[in-house]
Amino acid sequence: MKLKALLAHLHIKSENIENLNITGITSHSKQVKPGYLFFAISGVQADGHQYIQEAYENGAAAVIGEYPETRSKGIYFYSKDTKKLLSRAASFFYGQPYRKHKMTGITGTNGKTTTSFILKHILESQGVSSSLFGTVHHYINSEIVKSSHTTPDPVTLQKLLHESQDETVVMEVSSHGIEQKRIEGIIYDQAIFLNLTHDHLDYHGTMESYFQCKAQLFNYLKSEGTAIICSEGNYGKRLVDELSLRKDLQIWTYGRKETDQFYIENVGKNSFDLVYDSKQVIVPLPLPGEYNALNTTAAIAAAYDYGISIQKSISSLANFPGIPGRFEELMLNNGTLVIIDYAHTPDGVHQVLEAARKKAGNRALYHVFGFRGNRDVSKRTEMIQLSLEYSNHTVLTVDDLNGIPQHQLIEETKISLADCNHSAAIIPDRTEAIFYALKEAPAESVVIITGKGPENYKESYRYPTKTDISTVEYYKSVSHKAL
Numbered sequence: 435m436k437l438k439a440l441l442a443h444l445h446i447k448s449e450n451i452e453n454l455n456i457t458g459i460t461s462h463s464k465q466v467k468p469g470y471l472f473f474a475i476s477g478v479q480a481d482g483h484q485y486i487q488e489a490y491e492n493g494a495a496a497v498i499g500e501y502p503e504t505r506s507k508g509i510y511f512y513s514k515d516t517k518k519l520l521s522r523a524a525s526f527f528y529g530q531p532y533r534k535h536k537m538t539g540i541t542g543t544n545g546k547t548t549t550s551f552i553l554k555h556i557l558e559s560q561g562v563s564s565s566l567f568g569t570v571h572h573y574i575n576s577e578i579v580k581s582s583h584t585t586p587d588p589v590t591l592q593k594l595l596h597e598s599q600d601e602t603v604v605m606e607v608s609s610h611g612i613e614q615k616r617i618e619g620i621i622y623d624q625a626i627f628l629n630l631t632h633d634h635l636d637y638h639g640t641m642e643s644y645f646q647c648k649a650q651l652f653n654y655l656k657s658e659g660t661a662i663i664c665s666e667g668n669y670g671k672r673l674v675d676e677l678s679l680r681k682d683l684q685i686w687t688y689g690r691k692e693t694d695q696f697y698i699e700n701v702g703k704n705s706f707d708l709v710y711d712s713k714q715v716i717v718p719l720p721l722p723g724e725y726n727a728l729n730t731t732a733a734i735a736a737a738y739d740y741g742i743s744i745q746k747s748i749s750s751l752a753n754f755p756g757i758p759g760r761f762e763e764l765m766l767n768n769g770t771l772v773i774i775d776y777a778h779t780p781d782g783v784h785q786v787l788e789a790a791r792k793k794a795g796n797r798a799l800y801h802v803f804g805f806r807g808n809r810d811v812s813k814r815t816e817m818i819q820l821s822l823e824y825s826n827h828t829v830l831t832v833d834d835l836n837g838i839p840q841h842q843l844i845e846e847t848k849i850s851l852a853d854c855n856h857s858a859a860i861i862p863d864r865t866e867a868i869f870y871a872l873k874e875a876p877a878e879s880v881v882i883i884t885g886k887g888p889e890n891y892k893e894s895y896r897y898p899t900k901t902d903i904s905t906v907e908y909y910k911s912v913s914h915k916a917l
């Protein structure tokens with residue numbers, strides 16, 4: 435691609451580069467290949483401007499940075515916002531691929547993965563091919579693509595959008611993705627807001643700035659696009675009020691109020707009632723829990739906007755295959771039910787434990803969970819309190835050290851537990867903590883393991899443990915089957 439054309443798109447003036455072609459775009463100096471355009475970005479860990487020399491040495495044709503000039507010798511352009519420009523440049527480089535898809539962006543603290551999987555399933559069941567970007571995997575042209583971020587970095591994102599031949603793209607949009615402008619250069623046909631509750635305050639500082647960040651997704655919604663908003667909670671209502679000022683949008687709300695366009699009631703074990711357009715239908719619940727009735731409704735509304743009737747969505751839900759690590763159920767031979775879930779926020783833990791408690795009834799409920807190092811500490815006490823309230827036995831462990839020593843995370847966990855004035859087992863090795871709960875739990879009880887869902891351990895854990903043969907023997911003896 436001619437650099438001149440790209441710079442014109444970015445509104446950067448250029449002279450004497452008529453014949454210069456660029457062969458790729460990156461913001462990482464070590465990924466630069468001959469002919470690349472390098473964007474220097476000031477990040478949380480490092481400053482890309484420190485790597486400009488390395489980028490030239492690796493063959494960068496030109497560099498764009500946020501300082502008026504650079505000491506390194508090479509073609510250099512100034513911009514005051516390289517993050518935004520990187521995304522716009524990547525979009526332009528790959529031919530603005532959003533244009534060839536119907537684009538859905540889904541944001542919210544909890545439920546993005548769940549809602550996106552349900553929506554993708556409905557679309558594909560109705561013959562509409564769909565790519566998916568999210569936490570578990572990305573799916574492009576029916577192939578699994580490994581996901582390192584919920585919302586990928588802009589160059590990866592635009593490249594995959596370009597490669598996708600799917601009619602629709604369902605994308606989880608994280609607040610980090612919005613804040614870091616990874617979605618610049620995309621215009622969505624639909625945007626969905628699920629909820630906003632306590633999380634990521636280590637990054638956003640306050641709930642207000644977290645909300646302001648999430649709300650920005652709707653700035654990327656096309657004129658006459660559809661905003662689908664959960665009316666539960668103050669933030670959804672605020673968003674509706676703010677978006678109502680934009681007269682060019684179709685705004686639909688869903689929730690438990692009769693004034694919602696998609697209104698739900700009578701959420702039972704296997705189904706719920708959905709009222710829309712003065713009609714009432716029974717919808718099968720693809721996963722347990724009231725919260726999943728809301729996630730399902732968001733997906734049904736989005737499919738409806740794409741022309742799929744509610745009846746067709748309902749029939750698609752009958753064979754929903756489930757989602758890795760989202761209320762995933764296993765039955766052990768001794769009749770104990772094991773639930774694997776990804777809840778890692780106070781609201782997520784609350785919702786999933788409420789659903790697990792309903793399932794357990796009078797049976798004992800064991801809850802195994804832990805925290806991630808180097809992340810929002812302020813949510814931890816509330817999560818422990820909820821566990822103590824809903825389960826009979828809380829077993830605390832470690833989700834992921836994320837760069838901090840294990841003893842530090844355990845000490846922090848002890849402090850959060852002490853805030854609850856309660857005692858609970860703390861077993862640092864996550865595998866051992868799970869074995870412990872499985873061993874302690876009497877036959878026909880329920881063990882729920884939250885926090886990591888299907889994720890691999892990032893740090894090494896002892897598995898199988900050599901120090902406690904009895905747990906290994908026990909594990910071997912309790913073969914299980916997926917439900």
Ligand SMILES: CC(=O)N[C@H]1[C@@H](OP(=O)(O)OP(=O)(O)OC[C@H]2O[C@@H](n3ccc(=O)[nH]c3=O)[C@H](O)[C@@H]2O)O[C@H](CO)[C@@H](O)[C@@H]1O[C@H](C)C(=O)N[C@@H](C)C(=O)N[C@H](CCC(=O)O)C(=O)O
Pocket residue numbers: 461462463464474475476477478479480481482483485582583584585586587588608609610611614
């Ligand atoms: C805090 C955060 O989100 N950081 C993301 C951010 O990194 P950063 O801006 O801090 O980059 P940095 O490491 O400081 O480096 C600054 C610049 O120097 C460049 N550099 C650096 C080293 C070098 O040798 N050469 C070089 O050029 C880097 O490429 C970068 O452009 O931009 C990077 C590229 O897009 C991301 O990989 C990185 O994600 C980190 C690894 C991360 O863990 N992010 C998580 C928190 C995240 O984004 N999570 C959300 C989901 C959250 C949720 O809902 O649970 C997600 O969308 O995945």
Ligand SMILES: Nc1ncnc2c1ncn2[C@@H]1O[C@H](COP(=O)(O)OP(=O)(O)OP(=O)(O)O)[C@@H](O)[C@H]1O
Pocket residue numbers: 542543544545546547548549569584606608628629725726728729759760761775776777778781782783785786
């Ligand atoms: N609508 C919801 N409201 C509250 N909690 C929910 C909701 N949907 C799912 N959860 C809980 O949050 C957990 C994570 O759900 P999911 O993976 O769908 O969310 P997410 O927004 O994609 O999370 P992340 O971005 O961190 O991957 C679930 O395992 C469940 O416990």
